Amino acid sequence: MPSNPDDSPPLIGGPLVAVEVPxxxxxxxxxxxxxxxxxxxxxxxxxxxxxxxxxxxxxxxxxxxxxxxxxxxxxxxxxxxxxxxxxxxxxxLGLDSEWNVAVVGVGRLGNAILNYPGFNPDGFHLVAAFDSNPGRVGQAVGGVSVQPMGAMADTVATRNITIAIVAVPSADTQSVIDQLVHCGVRAILNYAPINAQVPEGVWVRNIDPVLALQSMTYYLTD
Amino acid sequence: MPSNPDDSPPLIGGPLVAVEVPxxxxxxxxxxxxxxxxxxxxxxxxxxxxxxxxxxxxxxxxxxxxxxxxxxxxxxxxxxxxxxxxxxxxxxLGLDSEWNVAVVGVGRLGNAILNYPGFNPDGFHLVAAFDSNPGRVGQAVGGVSVQPMGAMADTVATRNITIAIVAVPSADTQSVIDQLVHCGVRAILNYAPINAQVPEGVWVRNIDPVLALQSMTYYLTD
The missing domain is CATH 1.10.10.10 (Winged helix-like DNA-binding domain superfamily/Winged helix DNA-binding domain)
Known part of the structure; x- marks a missing residue:
């Protein structure tokens, strides 16, 4: 097929379709x-x-x-x-915006996340934290007061939270993600080693150190 | 080009070259x-x-x-x-082997890593921990006794450590990785938001929650 001589998009011959970015x-x-x-x-x-x-x-x-x-x-x-x-x-990438983020699960990992100074400079503000353990509710972690799970719907709505970081045990992860999605959260960073299921229009990324290690051992076996 | 009729590798016509896996x-x-x-x-x-x-x-x-x-x-x-x-x-992938792993940096994050139960079942054994802070040396974290940085060379050799997890501040990360490589470590899981440089034959994977969040905000801007 001959290439378009001036390299401009072919405007004639069909509807102009937005290219989906992989x-x-x-x-x-x-x-x-x-x-x-x-x-x-x-x-x-x-x-x-x-x-x-x-x-x-x-x-x-x-x-x-x-x-x-x-x-x-x-x-x-x-x-x-x-x-x-x-x-x-x-x-x-939407990085000229500011994003309000909730953390669910305030164990050791959630604690490290809430205290990590790297989110704020890039426009991600950890503004809420939730935990199912009554002993943790009310504690201030990284400047955020831990709320009970029941407060999620209200807080997500009033604080305009669209992103959540999930740091709960594997067994609880899918149900926590379901709750978040139900509350209107549209992007989830999941720290549990499971493939969470979400409906269309919701995005998940997994932070998984074991998978990362396993992708290197291939090169160490000789 | 006609395909090979029986789909077997073409043994005639050139040297047999191992295909590099992307x-x-x-x-x-x-x-x-x-x-x-x-x-x-x-x-x-x-x-x-x-x-x-x-x-x-x-x-x-x-x-x-x-x-x-x-x-x-x-x-x-x-x-x-x-x-x-x-x-x-x-x-x-070499997952039928057992791998001894060192953790460098035992702050909040290193602590969460050393206490994470998900490495062991997959054959990654966190057998050593190092920290430059004398106040942390000697502490037992996740069943591992924290050693001073100066003990790295000896311990890496005697414990047959080929993999390290680096959880130190960004500013220290490259020099810690240099030390690890010098000691013979060949695979590094880096938690700092920097692109570490390593020589050929050494592998790095980065755990970077900010990059993961930024790869979702693209879909949230509409």
Missing amino acids: EVVVSRLPQYVRILSQLLDDGVEVTNSQHLGEKLQVTPAQIRKDLSYFGRFGKQGRGYRVRHLLTELKQI | EVVVSRLPQYVRILSQLLDDGVEVTNSQHLGEKLQVTPAQIRKDLSYFGRFGKQGRGYRVRHLLTELKQI
């Missing part, structure tokens, strides 16, 4: 943001797909393809303007 | 193992690419392609024998 590309974008922020901190104003590829451990061609989903950021041979690309990617 | 495929294998274990626990003896694809949220074609790197596991129309596939994948 999830793997979306999940790489935050890493672009982190690397670009770092470059800017280091005073680097221009970069290229070669350099970004090295940092991300993907090919330069992959970098160019990833970014092409969102328009034309670079000019052939001139590279990418770091500040511009960073601003655009942050906007695409 | 890292993305390797990193999916532990999820296969987890799902297959679950199926076996549920008494399921046979599965297929359709079902595995749903669980993993990839296409059935991707499942078949992933598994084809490691030989022929399924028969057309008959599906996969769960127990056999599980055993093979565990062996491929």
Whole structure:
């Protein structure tokens, strides 16, 4: 098939359809943001797909393809303007917004999460915490007062919480996630080693150190 | 190009080269193992690419392609024998071995890691812990006695430690990883939000809740 001579989208011949961005590309974008922020901190104003590829451990061609989903950021041979690309990617990812987050489960892990200073600078504000253990309710952890599970619906609504971090035992995880979804939470970071089920329109990411370790042992067996 | 009629590898016409398995495929294998274990626990003896694809949220074609790197596991129309596939994948991933693991950094996060019961059943034994804070040295955390950083080389060698989990502040992470690599550690699970540099032959995986959250906000902005 001959390529379009001026490389512009073919406007004639069919309806213009928005291209769906593959999830793997979306999940790489935050890493672009982190690397670009770092470059800017280091005073680097221009970069290229070669350099970004090295940092991300993907090919330069992959970098160019990833970014092409969102328009034309670079000019052939001139590279990418770091500040511009960073601003655009942050906007695409919704990182120019502030997000209110709830933590469910305030055991050792929930405690470490609520005390982790890394969420706030990136616009994620841990504004509520829930636990089913009455002994934990009322405690202040990382500046947040732990509430009973029954307060979830009210608090999620009044604090405009769209994201939750779930740090409860595996056996309780699915039911906690169901509750959160019922309350209107649309994105869940799950720390239990289970594949949680959520309805369409709700997103889950898993933090799973065992899976991460298991993906390295492959290379250690020789 | 006509396909090889009996689908066997072309032994004539060039040297037989071992196919390198893409890292993305390797990193999916532990999820296969987890799902297959679950199926076996549920008494399921046979599965297929359709079902595995749903669980993993990839296409059935991707499942078949992933598994084809490691030989022929399924028969057309008959599906996969769960127990056999599980055993093979565990062996491929080195999960039929036991791995001794060190934890560096015993703050809130290191504490939660050392107390997490999920590593042991999967063959990862947290046998040593190191911290630069003299106040923490000598404490027993999760059944492990915290050692000073200076003990690392000896302990890594004598306890046959090949894997380390690094839970120190970002600013210290690269130098801690350098030390670990120097001591002979070959796989590192890093909890700090930095892209650590390691020499060839050493592997790093990052546990990064902020990146995971940022990969979902894309879907929440509308």
